[in-house]
Amino acid sequence: MNTYTLSQLALRNGQDKEEIWIAYQGLIYDVSASRLWRNGKHYEHWAGQDLTEELKDAPHTAHVFDKLVVVGKLKA
Template sequence: MDFPKYTRQYLALRNGQDKPDIWIAYKGLIYDVTESRLWKNGKHYEHWAGQDLTDELKDAPHTVAVFERFKVVGRLV
């Protein structure tokens, strides 16, 4: 699928603080987690929205399957 492309700077503004959208990136895809109760105010445990969390997953208590719950809104470039 051909998703819109967004920069890290654009993603950073979707942190739940600067804009109402809460986005995170994983392996080049950007996910909208705005509706997740676990990402209220852009924070999920020790992780902050608006960034690429690819390297963080290894420390998470869940698998990559968690991303299936969220809509892909773009690609990170």
């Protein structure tokens, strides 16, 4: 599995490259196909970021990540 830095993740924000990625608990997920992440924005959240800390404020659980494709690991 490929490893990516925060800088590389930031480029997959829905604006700079075609891919739209987010990170959660050290894994990077591709949300490009999700209608909920159009243009790299999901409510008040932006793609290209580690959203681990933000999940506690979300109206859903971490099970939403079960439906997404893992594309890599976030470099510690």
